[in-house]
Amino acid sequence: MNLGKGNGILVLCVEKCIFALTLCVRKCCDSMILCVEKCNDSMISCVEKCNGLAFLCVEKCKDMKRKIYDQLLEWKCQKHHKPLILNGVRQCGKTYVLKEFGRREFESLAYVSCDRNVNLQAIYSGDFDVARIIQGLSALTGVDIIPGKTLIFLDEVQAFPQALEALKYFCEDAPEYHIAVAGSLLGVALHAGISFPVGKVQTMRLFPMDFEEFLMAMGEEQLLKLMHSHDYELMNAFHEKLKDLLRQYYYVGGMPEVVKAFVENKLLNQVRSLQNEILSNYASDFSKHAPSQEVPRIDMVWQSILGQLSKENKKFVYGVLKKGGRAKEFELAIQWLVDAGLVYKITKVSKPELPLKFYEDLSAFKLYLCDCGLMGAMADTPAKEVLLGDTIFTEYKGAFSEQYVLQQLLATGLQHIYYYSSDTSRMEMDFLIQRDGVLLPIEVKGGTSVKATSLHHYLMEHPDISAIRYSMLPYRQQANITNMPLYGVFLE
Numbered sequence: 084m085n086l087g088k089g090n091g092i093l094v095l096c097v098e099k100c101i102f103a104l105t106l107c108v109r110k111c112c113d114s115m116i117l118c119v120e121k122c123n124d125s126m127i128s129c130v131e132k133c134n135g136l137a138f139l140c141v142e143k144c145k146d147m148k149r150k151i152y153d154q155l156l157e158w159k160c161q162k163h164h165k166p167l168i169l170n171g172v173r174q175c176g177k178t179y180v181l182k183e184f185g186r187r188e189f190e191s192l193a194y195v196s197c198d199r200n201v202n203l204q205a206i207y208s209g210d211f212d213v214a215r216i217i218q219g220l221s222a223l224t225g226v227d228i229i230p231g232k233t234l235i236f237l238d239e240v241q242a243f244p245q246a247l248e249a250l251k252y253f254c255e256d257a258p259e260y261h262i263a264v265a266g267s268l269l270g271v272a273l274h275a276g277i278s279f280p281v282g283k284v285q286t287m288r289l290f291p292m293d294f295e296e297f298l299m300a301m302g303e304e305q306l307l308k309l310m311h312s313h314d315y316e317l318m319n320a321f322h323e324k325l326k327d328l329l330r331q332y333y334y335v336g337g338m339p340e341v342v343k344a345f346v347e348n349k350l351l352n353q354v355r356s357l358q359n360e361i362l363s364n365y366a367s368d369f370s371k372h373a374p375s376q377e378v379p380r381i382d383m384v385w386q387s388i389l390g391q392l393s394k395e396n397k398k399f400v401y402g403v404l405k406k407g408g409r410a411k412e413f414e415l416a417i418q419w420l421v422d423a424g425l426v427y428k429i430t431k432v433s434k435p436e437l438p439l440k441f442y443e444d445l446s447a448f449k450l451y452l453c454d455c456g457l458m459g460a461m462a463d464t465p466a467k468e469v470l471l472g473d474t475i476f477t478e479y480k481g482a483f484s485e486q487y488v489l490q491q492l493l494a495t496g497l498q499h500i501y502y503y504s505s506d507t508s509r510m511e512m513d514f515l516i517q518r519d520g521v522l523l524p525i526e527v528k529g530g531t532s533v534k535a536t537s538l539h540h541y542l543m544e545h546p547d548i549s550a551i552r553y554s555m556l557p558y559r560q561q562a563n564i565t566n567m568p569l570y571g572v573f574l575e
Contacts, residue, residue: 147339148299149176150494151289155184158285159261166250166262166280168240171289172424172453173267173368174361176339178238180289181263185234189261193226193235197243207245213257216249230259240264241272251280268372270422291337291454293494294487295573298328300346310574315558318571322557325570326473333483334469336456337490351466358460365425373419380404380416388426388450389462392482396504396511397449398431410446417450427451427489432515435503435524435541439517449502455486476529476555476569484529484569485513488553491572492516492525510537521548528554533566 151169158167169177185192197203206219220235221228228235240246246264253262266272273279292300298307306325310318318325334354335345341357344350369381383404391399401408420426431447432439452458459469462479469475476484492500492514503512503524514525526538533554542550542563549563559566567574 149180165285166253168284168286169265170269175289175291177265177289181236189234190232191226193224193228196238198239203243211249211252213252235262237264241266241268244277248278251283254283268423290494293491294332297332300342319557329570330470333455333475336454358457377416380413381419384416393479399448399450425453429500429502432501432503437522439501451486451489458486481529485527488527524550526552531555
């Protein structure tokens with residue numbers, strides 16, 4: 084037996100074994116390192132995803148939730164949808180809500196502002212060839228416009244009338260596309276002679292945020308759920324909290340930018356500063372967009388509204404504007420403000436009987452502002468007067484409370500709201516509406532005093548009619564009068 088040879092083999096065997104062991108250890112180490120690295124990557128990825136979701140959740144919570152969003156969803160899902168027109172007063176949130184709607188509900192958003200956009204003239208020139216327009220808008224926005232997957236959004240459309248006129252051809256020749264337009268002065272523009280595609284579009288109106296939307300912005304979803312349950316006994320337990328939130332709404336109003344600022348930092352001076360900025364923008368619109376000869380009269384009407392509302396009967400009187408003032412001097416100025424959405428015009432009826440439209444008295448009306456927060460800013464009402472105590476509810480002959488109730492009624496979609504006052508002023512109804520073929524008188528009381536009024540006498544003579552009274556009293560049913568707290572207007 085040759086030990087030398089055996090020794091060689093043994094050495095070789097040991098070397099191979101050591102090599103294999105080394106390799107094994109290396110592989111094991113590499114696997115462990117890879118495993119740890121993968122685990123770290125996964126953990127990092129998981130944390131990043133989690134952080135991302137948390138951020139997204141926070142961002143969504145910060146959004147100004149608007150009830151019109153559900154209407155937009157219905158429009159999107161309609162099999163035979165028409166082009167959409169969204170109008171509303173300047174800075175009430177039209178651009179924001181349509182952009183959010185486009186980003187969330189569509190794969191892409193093709194957004195174009197029509198204000199001073201020189202490219203639109205070339206896109207819309209010619210015979211309104213929809214295929215050519217879509218191609219042009221796609222090139223302008225850098226977005227592939229795909230039917231059912233892209234929202235085309237043309238903003239400030241009143242600045243470019245051709246885009247509004249072309250909606251007719253989108254309806255007739257390309258109904259598969261989703262196109263929406265918005266404008267703050269659409270009403271003004273249409274009265275200035277812009278061709279409106281009658282019957283070829285669907286229109287929606289966005290108002291400033293109502294009290295329900297304000298509560299959502301304030302994070303009071305659970306309180307809202309309670310209110311919508313119509314458990315008034317339980318709701319009464321939160322009467323003081325709701326009253327305090329209502330005071331805040333009176334001060335802040337419903338302009339989304341103002342609400343957002345208040346929700347984020349509660350700085351009252353900042354709220355007033357933003358409101359005054361909005362009012363300044365409105366005033367500049369007078370000179371920019373109204374006929375030059377009407378601008379002084381528009382300003383006179385605008386500045387007089389607070390004084391008119393502080394009167395006992397709140398009827399608009401031309402003589403307040405100037406001595407001997409007449410309707411023919413100011414009717415165009417008033418109409419401009421109405422068309423711009425800056426004021427609401429509520430007409431008197433000669434009789435509180437159905438149909439209300441038949442008894443409409445066009446010569447007598449009240450003018451209200453578009454937002455109670457802006458009303459407070461115009462009146463320069465101190466924060467302590469609004470937020471502390473209950474004086475704001477009754478101050479200025481209850482003008483703030485009437486303004487507030489009207490805003491909430493309009494936000495529910497009511498289009499025809501009237502008021503009634505007898506020639507002797509012994510019988511008054513703050514608001515009158517016709518709902519489901521039934522007459523509904525509405526009384527507004529800013530405080531808690533709800534003594535017998537002319538409404539009682541009217542209801543005694545008409546026992547088949549029920550009425551609603553809004554006041555600072557909790558909910559209660561009193562014969563054929565439903566006493567509803569002011570903070571519950573949207574519940575009806």
